[in-house]
Amino acid sequence: MLTLFEQIDKGTLWRSIGGIHPPERKTLSNKSSIKTFPLADEYVVPLPQVGESAVLIVKPGDYVAKGTVLTKGTHFGHLPAHAPTSGHISSIAQRPGNHASGLAVLSCVIKADGLDTIDAHIHQALSGDEVEQLTDKQLLAKIQEAGIAGLGGAAFPTHIKLSPASDIELVVMNGIECEPYITSDDMIMREKSDEILNGIAIIHRLLAPKRLIIAIEDNKPEAIEAMQHALNRSSLPKNGVRITSVPTRYPSGGEKQLIQILTGQEVPSGAIPAQLGIVVQNVATAYAINEAVLRNYPLIERVVTVTGENAQLPGNYWIPIGTPISHVLTQAQFIGNEHDKVIIGGPMMGYALHNDNAPTLKGSNCVLLPASDELAPDQKELPCVRCGECAHVCPAQLLPQQLFWHAKAQEYEKATSYNLADCIECGCCTYVCPSEIPLVEYYRIAKSAIKTEAEEKKQAELAKQRFDLRTQRLEDEKLAREAKQKASAARRKSNMSSSDKDAVVLAMARIKAKKDATNPEVAAPAADSTSTSSTGHDTASETASETKSKRKDISAAVARAKAKKTAQKAATQDDNPSNTKEPDSDTALVDGKKAKIAAAVARAKAKKAGLKHDAANKSTGTRAAEAETNKVNPPVDDKKAKIAAAVARAKAKKVAAQQDTDETDTSTASAPVDDKKARIAAAVAKAKAKKVAAQQDNDETDTSTASATVDDKKARIAATVAKAKAKKAAAQQDTDEADTSTASAPVDDKKARIAATVARAKAKKAAAQQGAVQATANTTNAPVDDKKARIAAAVAKAKAKKAALNTSTKTEDYKD
CATH class of the missing domain: 1.20.58 (Methane Monooxygenase Hydroxylase; Chain G, domain 1)
Structure with missing residues (x-):
């Protein structure tokens, strides 16, 4: 049994699934060579990546040459934008986008000066030896700096596609161009075959595949012949590189469909060809790679097919990226009215443009200007008759009818379960539907809604992560503050002297005493309660007695402190008499009177403290009195409290007596009594x-x-x-x-x-x-x-x- 590579070398093809044979209508534009249009008055360069992965490095009023870089990327996937011609930047603002929705996008508007001056970085072509001296990394850097994307329609960054994570065994150069009316790839293969082969050689060097196939549809004999001659002249190895003619069938130019035709392998759902060791590139992309590597020429123009019966000058033109569609219509001598359609792309996968001020893009390979009777008119949508034709022609082997029902009902999760993402939007189902249901439009809306939901879910998840991180950060900060406070308190405590500790203890005692005075505890229950035993009575009495004793201790300590303070003040006054002169009799009488008053106040405070103790003893209630009477001796703590209070009062009186004695001595020396x-x-x-x-x-x-x-x-x-x-x-x-x-x-x-x-x-x-x-x-x-x-x-x-x-x-x- 032959291996896959042996079958490829023999030119073996496999049958494709689905597909249709619509009218080609390619002869309208492939009868003449590629031409150019005159420069437009202004060019609008979209800047979709600015703010996400790029920054703008120019400002309004700046002069730019042809090929000047406008944006600078911040990550590996960025593709810089370049000025398509020379002139001044008139504004940077929102302009209508080249999209079916017609939404505005941020754009750089360049007022052309008509000189088309080329930037100094663009040079003459390098020789083959100079290209050989470049490393693979330098080659990829040149491709990225040139802003090259896939020109087959997807516009995927080429430098990413040429640096896969796995080994590549097969490279397919796509020259199928199966959609009706479009002939841009056909014409560039005819006229730029040598440059295309040079670009293919660079791709072959970067990927080093075992086989390389240049696939061209059999309805392009001129292109096949031109590419074969260029292959014979190129430096590519003659073994392992071949040109294969593929039968005409739409959509055989699709990436996955072409791989199935050439190898018989089917790319799994949700996978990419690189996972099978296969890479597919467009022939126009190979030409752009050659220009970027050899001349340092960025992707600022491409071949665009301008066709349709409403164009008096149909053909293929080199059109700078950012050229307004209105300028293209003018140069192609558009003869339709305002109701006639302007379609970007082919009749199968293209979309009608709502504003002709939108610019051309890197993926714009065709501007179709059909007459009112050239394409089938729009019909009223009818109910589905379940004929099954859509499923029969689907090249992705999907169930278009199920997808339509779920998309119309906005059941996007169910539509996703039917592999909606695998739909290539080829339009075959819409083409064969007898009920004139625009199936592809339903699929596009559903894809957009699913993408929006996924983005919102992603943003919500990111917001939740930020919230969780913030909460955790605040908790960590709180714990850190508490730990810092504890460490500081421990440090202060270790550095505290014994006197400071005593002061803290006394302060805590005063606070506790005030708290107890503000919130007194509940008194013991009544003595005549029949449900409480005698033991319970004694325990309650002891608890109440202990509580009162503690309060008395505190009150006695406060009384002693006050008396001691008064005595210290009096002693200070006695120890510091005036040495300058003897006081007269009036002064002595006044001082004696003040001393007596102070002594009287001290005695009054001491007596008041004693009365408070007596009042507290009397307020314990009948039950507490009975419990104490039944005992021979009262609690020791109560006795100590009373003795301490008596001692405090005695000390206060002693101090007062001493003051009175001092006053008597002073009076004896001064005045009669x-x-x-x-x-x-x-x-x-x-x-x-x-x-x-x-x-x-x-x-x-x-x-x-x-x-x-x-x-x-x-x-x-x-x-x-x-x-x-x-x-x-x-x-x-x-x-x-x-x-x-x-x-x-x-x-x-x-x-x-x-x-x-x-x-x-x-x-x-x-x-x-x-x-x-x-x-x-x-x-x-x-x-x-x-x-x-x-x-x-x-x-x-x-x-x-x-x-x-x-x-x-x-x-x-x-x-x-």
């Missing part, structure tokens, strides 16, 4: 102190009587504190009076003895009241330590007597 007023003030102070003690005792007695639960230890401490306050105040007052009397005036001995007697009587009365309190407590069955109470009362009386004796002794000493 009113003895009567001093004794009255002392008596008033003792009376107030005793009244407070008596009031506290009465309150405690009333509370004990009403609730039948007396805290004996609390009562004893309160009584002791009250008596201590009274005695200390009396003793301090007596001392002040004695000192004052010694420094100022004689003392009334009788009045002093009366005052001492009154003080002793009041002290005895306070002791008697204390005994009454204890008796009441015993009556209500409260646990009272009688021995301790009696000892405390005896101590209080002894202290009172001692204070009275001291007062009497001082008076007698003074008399003596």
Whole structure:
């Protein structure tokens, strides 16, 4: 069995699928040689890649020569645009595009100067030896810089097609040109066969295939003969390169259809010929490659067939890229009216142009100007009769009827499942449809819609990726900030001294105390709840007691701090007296008065703190009182809190007493003291102190009587504190009076003895009241330590007597 290459060498052909035989009508334009048109007044060069993969390097007002580069690419797939003639750039704006939709595209408008001056980069042709010295990379760079695209109609970048990823075994040069009316490839093969073979030789060098076939349709005998002579003169190897004549049939010029005819292989759906090791190039593209490599001449013009019965001068012309179609119609002497069609391309695959100001493009190989009766008139679309002719002639072996239904219903996903992308839009189905259904138009609309949906989906996916990246970035930044803050806090903590740490702890304690004061905890449940056991009562009482103890600790600490601060301020004032001169009597009196006021304020704050503690103890409720009464001794924390509060108050009073002593000394040195007023003030102070003690005792007695639960230890401490306050105040007052009397005036001995007697009587009365309190407590069955109470009362009386004796002794000493 012969191999594929052996069959190719023998000229074996395979039968093509589908296709039709429409009237050719090629003789209208292939009877004369290729000519040129005069220059147009302006040229419009589309710039479709600018903004996507290219940038514009010229601006309005610039002068450009023929072949000057207008755009610069930013990636491998870019094809630069060139000036088709010399002149000035008049504008860069949106102009009507050469497309069936007629949408405007960004274009560079060049006002021609009529000189057609060639750019300095274009040179004379290189010799064969100079071409051999160029590397493959340099050859591809020249092809790209020349802006060469496939001239068969698809306009795919040639430099990409000539640098495939896989090895190429077969190269097919397409000279079929099967569509009716079009003869541009036929004429260029006749007149430029040697240049085409030179371009084919460059392609052969770049791809190094095992076989190369030049395929020409059998209705072009002149072209076949010219190409065969050029092949014999070329430097291509004689083995492995051949010219093959292909039977005339439309659309045998399609890439996939031609491969099937020449090799019998079918390109899979969604694949490209390069995956089979095959590359197909147009013969006009080979000519452009020769011009780009040998002369550095860009693709700025091409052969265009101008034909049809409405053209008085039909033929093939070298037309610069960007020439307005209106200029072509004028030079071809268009004789139709405004209703006659102007078709870009052939009658099968071309499209009617809506605006004749649109320019020619690199893929524009024909301008068809048919008369009104030359082509079949448009007919009204009728319902499909399901004859199946469209499927019979489809060269891609599709189901045009199914594609039509889904495209019309806009069921694009189903149309895609029927391989709509494999449709080459050859128009065979439309040509044979008895219902005059424009099937190809439906397919084009569906393809456009699918492309738009795919682009929107792609953009949405990109937007989602950007959103996810932004969200992740923000989260990373947040975590980084938190880590930085933690590291900074740890660094500050490590560098913090012990005093700073103590200050932080105290600040946190104050904040917690304020928070507890603002949001007090819920009190313990009522004592008479039948659903709670006795153990539950004790636990609740202990919890409430602990909470109160903590608050008392905080309050006591605050009171001590305030008292300490007051004492420090007073000490500072005492340690820094004025050394320049002695204060006068008025100044001493004012300073003494301020000191007394400060001491009084300190004592008031200390007493207020104590009263708050007592109020907190009383507000615990009946249940808490009962729980504490059932215990022999109160919680240790509560005891500590009360002792601390008492100590704080004692310290505050001591500071005040010291300040009073300092004031007395100052007064002794400065001014006389009113003895009567001093004794009255002392008596008033003792009376107030005793009244407070008596009031506290009465309150405690009333509370004990009403609730039948007396805290004996609390009562004893309160009584002791009250008596201590009274005695200390009396003793301090007596001392002040004695000192004052010694420094100022004689003392009334009788009045002093009366005052001492009154003080002793009041002290005895306070002791008697204390005994009454204890008796009441015993009556209500409260646990009272009688021995301790009696000892405390005896101590209080002894202290009172001692204070009275001291007062009497001082008076007698003074008399003596």
